[in-house]
Amino acid sequence: ETGVTQSPTHLIKTRGQQVTLRCSSQSGHNTVSWYQQALGQGPQFIFQYYREEENGRGNFPPRFSGLQFPNYSSELNVNALELDDSALYLCASSLASRNYGYTFGSGTRLTVV
């Protein structure tokens, strides 16, 4: 059973640029969620995808967008990067209708300069 894999592991971008983060979900999982974890904070929910549709969104602006693909992998896109976007971005997969907890990837550390 493969876990959740995220790429890249680290990324440095300049303010105003755009970034795409990628996530492969755990085998058998059909739901993907993205979280932002600022330094010293708990993960904050960005959005969730199920069957390629967004089915839940946290308090993040529209410049945070995502995609889920037929194989349940996912992308997180952030436009017009701001310094406060610097954080660890976590992808988590789960099986819809089964609240057995999420399986998290190791995250992508994004630094905006």
Place this chain on the structure above:
Amino acid sequence: AQSVTQLGSHVSVSEGALVLLRCNYSSSVPPYLFWYVQYPNQGLQLLLKYTTGATLVKGINGFEAEFKKSETSFHLTKPSAHMSDAAEYFCAVSEEEGGSYIPTFGRGTSLIVHP
């Protein structure tokens, strides 16, 4: 709306001592409760979960937690701390909404273990 409060941003114990990490939740419906652990520069790993049934839940690495509805608490304990337990611990609550379960996390408690 659901929310989680973790009491104490840092907890310091000696190796071999009891570990107690506190978590209180707010939920409008019967909640699902979780504890996750995060080691430096890594993602979150599920320690244990409460969904239904027995209120005392056992997890990995010798941790357990007890769901107390009357106190809206889900505190995490371990009888004897080990140096390898030093990490960040997150309590989370989720409710079913529109067929999906989206956990809300607390701010985390950093467990420090002294030799």
